[in-house]
Amino acid sequence: MSNDINFYVSSQYTLFGxxxxxxxxxxxxVPIEDTVSFRPGTRFAPGVIRSWSQYFEFTPTEDLGIDVLNKACDLGDLTLLxxxxxxxxxxIRSVVKEVINKWGRVISIGGEHTMSLGVARAVSDSQGSYGIxxxxxxxxxxxxxxxVGQSLSHATFVRHIVNSVNPQLLLFLGPRVYDKEEISFVRDLDNSMLLLTRDIKLMESYELRNVIRDSLGSxxxxxxLSIDVDVLDPSIMxxxxNPEGFGLSYGELLRVIRAVLDYGGFRVKAVDLVEYSPPNDPGLMSLPAMARLILDVLNYL
Structure with a gap:
């Protein structure tokens, strides 16, 4: 391992052992929580998920004949200021770049969503360019x-991704709340595609897969791939x-993830799972879905 990984990464437990x-x-x-504007607690997610993961069954949703835990290893938690x-x-940029250079890809567990900017820069640095x-x-x-007055936060970082790594395509899947400024920005981009929550709910599985296949193939x-778990309905997560009503079911989210990972293949260099907040999780009811989500990503990756 390189010096940055050795110096900045540690943990008491490993995920699923x-x-x-x-x-x-x-x-x-990646236990980052620097700009949370509503209900804090995301910085505790990696540690809580690790410690409780020892008590869950290690079974993904679909049986593909893969021992998913044999596919994975645990780096620990990044130490942040x-x-x-x-x-x-x-x-984040420095360490994730080294991880991708050494292992080819990475799954990062946040932490607030702002971390995806650092991951995006790491992908661009390690690959020489940034794709989708x-x-x-x-x-x-x-x-x-x-x-107001804060240019970089969990609610603004996508603009920074656009400006700093120049994506070939931005694919927005599952948004259901936004203001006029945001939706105008996204729709004015020459290289974006948007499927709202209601669009995904109304699409047949083959239609959704075809749209994602064609977008990634372009x-x-x-x-x-950056997944904020608030895309799920609050009854599940x-x-x-920042919970929002009328979200995706777990099965609907899984359709999205599987299509991206199936058609992205080895081009998928980074997957982020962000914004789980244990202090705001009554009875830790969201933890089984978080554990299952990690297992399902490993199953399809």
Whole structure:
């Protein structure tokens, strides 16, 4: 391992009891929480998921004949400087770049969604260019400022991805709440495609897969899949910082993820799972869905 990984990464437990990283798909905890504007707590997610994962059955939703835990290894949690967002973006960028260079891809568990900017920069650095950003989220995260006067936050970072890594395509899947500024920004982009929650709910599985297949096939570069778990309905995932009603069911989210990973293949260099907030999760009812989501991503990746 390189010096940055050795210096900045550690944890007490490993996820599902999998080995520390030597070979396999690396899983990295990113407990960042610098700009949360509503219900804090996302920084606790990687540790809580790790400690409770020991008690769940390790079974993905679909039986593909794969022992998913044999595919993975645990890097531990990234040590960050709480509240210093720009420094943390550079630390995420540096470490994730090294991880991708060594293992080829990475699954990162947040932490607030701002971390995806650091991951995007790492993908661009490691691959020499940035291809497709896939944003699965209840929100567009494309404001110019939020709160007023703050240019980089969990609600603005997509603009920074656009400006700093120049994606070939931005694919927004599952948004259901936005303001006029955000929706105008997204629709004015020459290289974006938007499927709202209601669109996904109305589409047949083959229609959704065809749209995602055609979108990913239009550009040749690396793919970065970023999943904010608030895309799920709060009845399934109450433990988030910014819950919004009428979200995707778990099965609907799984259709989206499988299509992206099936058609993205080895071009998928990074998957982010963000915004789980244990302090806002009554009875930790969201944890089984979080554990299942990690297993399902491993199953399809």
């Amino acid at each position: 999998i080995p520390r990283c030597g070979s396999g798909i690396p899983i990295l905890g 709480q509240g210093i967002v720009n420094v943390n973006m550079e630390r 950003y896939v944003h699965v989220d209840a929100h567009l995260d494309s404001r110019e400022e939020w709160p 550009y040749p570069g690396p793919i970065h 109450p433990g988030v910082g």
